[in-house]
Amino acid sequence: MAKAWFKNRLNDPYLKKSRAEDYRSRAAYKLEEIDEKYKLIKPGSKILDLGAAPGSWSQYALRKAGGKAKIIAIDLLEVRPIDGVTILQGDIRDADNQAKIIELAAGKLDIILSDMAPDTTGVHYADTENSAMLVHLALDIAEKLLKPGGSFVAKVFEGAEYQALLQRTKKLFGFAKSFNPKASLNRSRELFLVAQQFKGPAACKPQT
Numbered sequence: 001m002a003k004a005w006f007k008n009r010l011n012d013p014y015l016k017k018s019r020a021e022d023y024r025s026r027a028a029y030k031l032e033e034i035d036e037k038y039k040l041i042k043p044g045s046k047i048l049d050l051g052a053a054p055g056s057w058s059q060y061a062l063r064k065a066g067g068k069a070k071i072i073a074i075d076l077l078e079v080r081p082i083d084g085v086t087i088l089q090g091d092i093r094d095a096d097n098q099a100k101i102i103e104l105a106a107g108k109l110d111i112i113l114s115d116m117a118p119d120t121t122g123v124h125y126a127d128t129e130n131s132a133m134l135v136h137l138a139l140d141i142a143e144k145l146l147k148p149g150g151s152f153v154a155k156v157f158e159g160a161e162y163q164a165l166l167q168r169t170k171k172l173f174g175f176a177k178s179f180n181p182k183a184s185l186n187r188s189r190e191l192f193l194v195a196q197q198f199k200g201p202a203a204c205k206p207q208t
């Protein structure tokens, strides 16, 4: 089992490419695929990167959005500095960290990215529920911080909560779809929710 894992890793084209292109992780190519398909990141975009460590999504976003971009990144783990990215270390579930992000954003954002993944327990139900909670949290933040017309990407472990997440996303955005990048590992059950055309505050009011 461990032998097969090492062999797969050695032959992983995304890993080789990430080293050649100086990305901190092969995850960069998942965002690249999403971005190439949906054309999300534009020069000067203001972006929040949730669950950023070790930093390859921020690196990709910065390369794509250029020097005038504003990128804020947060993770529970330390992210080594990236010139041009404002990095916070902490838990996004913590209200103080959310307040810091609102202050740093100083206005609304064009894109919210979340590659957050909970620590897995091996219990499918618990893992998918924890992943869905993180996506709901990212959507709560989008409701507060995204510009009308803005975009949203979030990783989610496929499970019982997925349809409810997709429905919520569809209420908030003009376009919402799930996407399965080729760069996701075959054994992985992750999907990416991709949403565009945020409808703005009117869509966020609770339905009566």
Ligand SMILES: C[S@@+](CC[C@H](N)C(=O)[O-])C[C@H]1O[C@@H](n2cnc3c(N)ncnc32)[C@H](O)[C@@H]1O
Residues within 6 Å of the ligand: 024, 025, 027, 028, 050, 051, 052, 053, 054, 055, 056, 057, 058, 074, 075, 076, 077, 090, 091, 092, 093, 115, 116, 117, 118, 119, 134
């Ligand atoms: C798959 S990794 C992200 C990889 C990253 N996108 C990259 O390209 O380098 C998932 C990250 O989510 C982070 N994470 C999970 N829960 C979090 C939380 N509540 N607050 C902040 N970060 C969280 C983890 O610490 C982990 O580093």
